[in-house]
Amino acid sequence: MLRRNCLLLFLCFLFEQSSCAPFQSRPGQEWPHSQTGPLAAGRNGGSRGFQRVKRGWVWNQFFVLEEYMGSDPQYVGKLHTDLDNGESGVKYTLSGDGAGTIFTIDQITGDIHALRSLDREEKPYYTLRAQAVDIETNRPLEPESEFVIKVQDINDNEPKFLEGPYTASVPEMSPVGTYVMKVTATDADDPTYGNSARVVYSILHGQPYFSVDAKTGVIRTALPNMDREMKELYQVLIQAKDMGGQLGGLAGTTTINITLSDVNDNPPRFSKSEPLYNSVGRIKAHDLDIGKNAEVEYNIVPGDGGAMFDITTNEHNQEGIIMLKKPLDYETKKAYTFKVEASNAHLDPRFHNFGPFKDTATVKINILDVDEPPVFSKPSYAMDVYEDTPQGTIIGAVTAQDLDAGNSPVRYSIDWKSDLDSFFDIDPVRGTISTNELLDRESIAQHNISVVATKVNNPVLTSRVAVTVHVLDINEFPPELAMPYETFVCESAKVGQVIQVISARDQDLPQAGQTFSFKSPQEGVKTKNFTIRDFGNNTAGVVTLRGGFKRRSQEIYHLPVVIEDGGLQTLSSTGTLTIRVCGCDTDGSLLTCSAEAIFLPVGLSTGALIAILVLIVVLYVGVRRQKKKETLMTSKEDIRDNVIHYDDEGGGEEDTHAFDMGTLRNPKVIKENMFRRDVKPELGLCPRRPVASQNSADISNFISLRLQEHDGDTSAPPYDSLATYAYEGEGSVAESLSSIESVKGETEEDYDYLNEWGPRFKTLAGIFGERSEMPQWSWFVILVFMV
Known part of the structure; x- marks a missing residue:
């Protein structure tokens, strides 16, 4: 309602119609108050037929034209209160936006004027406050009232394209009406008032290729089948005009650069003057398209050159690079002619159905002759030879030839x-390979050699080939038992029981797995x-033919086993x-295989075992006391109490007259024919028996003689040794004071029986421990104590 009243007021102001008096503030008239107050009386003070309900005022908005160019201040409106009776008793004041400066x-x-020209785009409205006071007392007559002065818009701003100039792209060959882009112009004028901000678009330059929608600014193609290869860039000028495009409206323009993007509407083309190639080279097809649409794929048409050549595309310049797939041979073929096809990698379905999007060119390649190395008939050779083949045996041959036009002879050698x-x-000359030594497969099973072929007319040109020689095995080693078996049979073994499983091994290399057979030496003789039972799987078993084996009867059995291999020439061996x-025990687990255990019957009581032991000890002591007494130093190993200390180190390594330990023994038991181990004795030279002094009192003379003999003895070793001087003389009236003969009928050996029989007592103690509940150490103590 307020907007409608303001619009009517503005129209009345422009056209000064008298019918708008209730909405116009003119001199001598009041501005209408709020709905709660009556209309003020005119100058005549006459009543309009309305009765005031409440005193006060509420002001609506005023309007003022922007860009006023008159010489006098622009009249805005009039303020008036019904308390003003025209006697100049009321004073009006103004405050707020622009009061005193603009208004x-x-x-x-109460008349309001604008002091200067106003711009709506700078400030569209002003809010002010009005006050009516008593001119004498300055007392407010009415409450302060607020009102608005709105700047009325005029068409003083043209439309503007804020984002121009523009760039756009549309595919070539697009149909009419294809969307390109949308442009928008803005107008600073008031869009709610009149047509000042109503913009209309038109195209000034760019027809007939493009068009623009007058209301929306959408640009579309207007011409069909625009070809990028003919023209790629278009410049379009767009105008935006306000006032709905009417005469007198303001206008703005912008430029749009529209590019036709490429589509694959052109196939690659070879130049008709494409030259022939004398060697592998390059070829190129030209495509008028750009980017990925100009990417070319090359293919060799199946035919003459398809098996020998290949072609790829250079991604940078779209050239076709011709490459070799196989080596060329001038002697076989001197030229190749084939066709190369060029096509696009990315096809556009809108165009490639119209016809073939490819082109074909013919390429001829001439092969140039060069001098080449000899060529072997095979890339590699493999030969077999049996080991121990005689020297000079031919095992195979290699062949190479010169394929050039000269056909040079070839010579062979081993690298x-x-x-x-x-x-x-x-x-x-012939290339035959023969053995030069005996071959052993067990040493080297395969030989890898390299054979060199050289052209006679150009020795620089050589070629090599690998030759593998496999040494075949011959049956030269007999089989043998796989390991040394430790076989035992229980005393409780039954007839037909397998007590051991055996296998064999062979150093030969079988062709298809080793095969062994086992049997007894006399097969068929029970x-x-x-006996031996062959299981047929390269193993055999030792089987018992009877039971009741006893260690007391026989502790060890030897069973021969004959083993045969499965070679062409069968070899065999016999193992034992x-x-x-x-x-x-009852479940067949091993308890003991001790030899001593067989002398003790099973089940003897502890008392019986002790009685047997006492009897053995008594018999042993009696036998030893009946031995004949031996002379001193009869035992060659026992020299207790017979070594005389002689403090002489000898002459070290340079002393060639060292002493011999044998001299310290009793002269009666010195060995004959004693030679030095490091000096070869001369012929006719034999060791001299030392002459002992018969004077028992003159021991020093005896020692001196012994020293002289050893100093001059060339058969003595040239290093320090121990010489014995065990000479007691021929007897004494007082007899010997030594304890050796203190006991009649006993020798020194009588005191060593415990050391000799101690280990045996330990063994017996162990056996007794197995046969009774007493521990082995207690039996050992008892035996030693009894002895």
Whole structure:
């Protein structure tokens, strides 16, 4: 309602119609108050037929034209209160936006004027406050009232394209009406008032290729089948005009640069003057398109050159690079002619259905002749030879030839680096390979050699080929038992029981797995104890032929086993199994195989065992006391109490007259023919028996003589040794004071029986411990104590 009243007021103001008096503030008239107050009386003070309900005022908005160019201040409106009876008793005041600077009021009449030109785009409205006061007392007559002065818009701003100039792209060959882009112009004028901001678009330059929608500014194609290859860039000028495009409206323009983007509407084309190639080279097809649409794929049409050549595309310049797939041979073929096809990699379905999007060119390649190395008939050779083949045996041959037009002879040789031990030799003309030494497969099973072929007319040109020689095995080693078996049979073994499983091994290399057979030496002759049973899977078993084995009867059995291999020339060997008879528990587990255990019957009580032991000890002591007494130093190992200390170190390493330990023994037991181990004795030279002094009192003379003999003895070793001087003389009236003969009928050996029989007592104690509940150490103590 307020907007409608303001619009009517503005129209009335422009056209000064009298019918708008209730909405116009003119001199001598009041501005209408709020709905709660009556209309003010005119100058005549006459009543309009309305009765005031409440005193006061509420002002609506005023309007003022922008860009006023008159010489006098622009009249805005008039303020008036019904308390003003025209006697100049009321004063009007104005405050707020622009009061006193932009707007002024006549304090007596209430007339408001604008002091300067206003711009709506700078400030569209002003808010002010009005006050009516008593001119004498300055007392407010009415409450302060607020009102608005709105700047009325005029068409003083043209439309503007804020984002121009523009760039756009549309595919070539697009149909009419294809969307390109949308442009928008803005107008600073008031869009709510009149047509000042109503913009209309038009195209000034760019027809007939493009069009623009007058209301929306959308640009579309207007011409069909625009070809990028003909023209790629278009410049379009767009105008935006306000006032709905009417005469007198303001206008603005902008430029749009529209590019036709490429589509694949052109196939690649070869130049009709494409030259022939004398060697592998390059070829190129030209495409008028750009980017990925100009990417070309090359293919060799199946035919003459498809098997020998290949072609790829250079991504940078779209050239076709022709490459070799196989080596060329001038002697076989001197030229190749084939066709190359060029096509696009990315096809556009709108165009490629119209016809073939490809082109074809013919390429001819001439092969140039060059001098080449000899060529072997095979890329590699493999030969087989049996080991121990006689020297000079031919095992195979290699063949190479010169394929050039000259057909030069070829000579063969073995690269010495591949056959350092010279196992093979080759005929330089025929290329036959023969053995140069005996081959052993067990040492080297495969030889890898390299054969060199050289052209006679150009020795620089050589070629090599690998030759593998496999040394085949011959049956030269007999089989043998796989390991030394420790076989035993329980005393409780049954007839037909397998007590051991055996296998064999062979150093030869079988062709398809080793095969062994086992049997007894006399197959078919039934033995009474054990036999061999062949299981047929390269193993055999030792089987008992009887039961009741006893260690007391026989502790060890020997069983021969004949083993044969499965070679072409069968070889065999005989191995012997040693079978021990052992005691086992009820489940067959081994208990003991001790030899001493067989002398003690099973089940003897502890008292019986002690009685047997006492009897053995008494018999042993009696026998020893009946031995004949031996002379001093009869035992060659016992020299207790007979070594005389002689403090002489000898002459060290340079002393060639060292002493011999044998001299310190009793002269009666010195060995004969004692020679030095490091000096070869002269012929006729034999060791001299030392002459002992018969004077028992003159021991020093005896020692001196002994020293002289050893100093001059050339058979003595040239290093320090121990010489014995065990001479007691020939007797004494007082007899010997030594304790050796203090006991009649006993020798020194009588005191060593405990050391000799101690280990045996330990063994007996162990056996007694097995046969009774007493521990072994207690039996050992008892035996030693009894002895």
